Amino acid sequence: MKYRADLSGIPYPEVSELHQADFNGEHNEVIINNLSNVGDFVWFSDGKRMAILTRTQGSNTINILNVLTGVTEFSLKAQDIGLEDLAMFALSADEKTILIYGLNLKNGHSEAQIVIYSLETQTTLNSFLPDQIIPSGNKNYPIPTILDGTNAGWIGGNRWFLASINTPGGDCYNYALFFFDTHDLQNSFCVPSAGGIIDYPTISPDLTKIGYVTVVGPGEYYVVIGKLTSNILDKLDVREK
Secondary structure, eight states: EEEETOOOOOOOOOEEEEEEEEETSOOOOEEEEEEESSEEEEEEEEEEEEEEEEEEEEEEEEEEEEETTTEEEEEEEGGTTTTTTEEEEEEESSEEEEEEEEEETTEEEEEEEEEEEETTTEEEEEEEOOGGGOOOTTTOOOOOOETTTTOOOEHHHHHHHEEEEESSTTTTTTTEEEEESOOGGOOOOEEOOSSSEEEEEEEEEEEEEEEEEEEETEEEEEEEEEEHHHHHHHHHTTTTO
């Protein structure tokens, strides 16, 4: 993604263009231009389609684009699923479901909400407020939340997804990796941090390793890669039988 200062405003819009290149940095070509305030984007496995989040005044949209033809094949606006703003999304491995993290407006206040949406039926499968699932130790402030800018990701299918969270008390205090079970939310669980902030968690496709970014000191960020333990895999029940 290349920022185009010559087309952008101050502070908005931030206009970018999406480039495609090979692993050597050659054959660089623009495949999508004039993208406004881009968020998440991800390829489909066919190498032809891409889902991409763009933000314009009054409309935040997830578009599925055919990069060969430049045609938008599907659009999902925040308002279509009862949200005011879209923060991020994640595409499931089978490419049939997307998880969307955004904000809705309730009683004049914004609150975070997660929506599970079927691309097959173009319907909402489930929606919930993460602060009602993340334990807080009976403390009312600050509200439990998924960290801003986090990359929530599906794990081995379209049931579990992983995000980094912050909560004021309870078993998950203060920062933790949180595993949401979208089929049974009460079955969700966390792995608390032993040393401060953890963010951008991800699990390898073969379900053997977990990685995340952590802060050890002022200006000291580290990528941590570890083995996914058997007790976590047992809880997730995502290993091949």
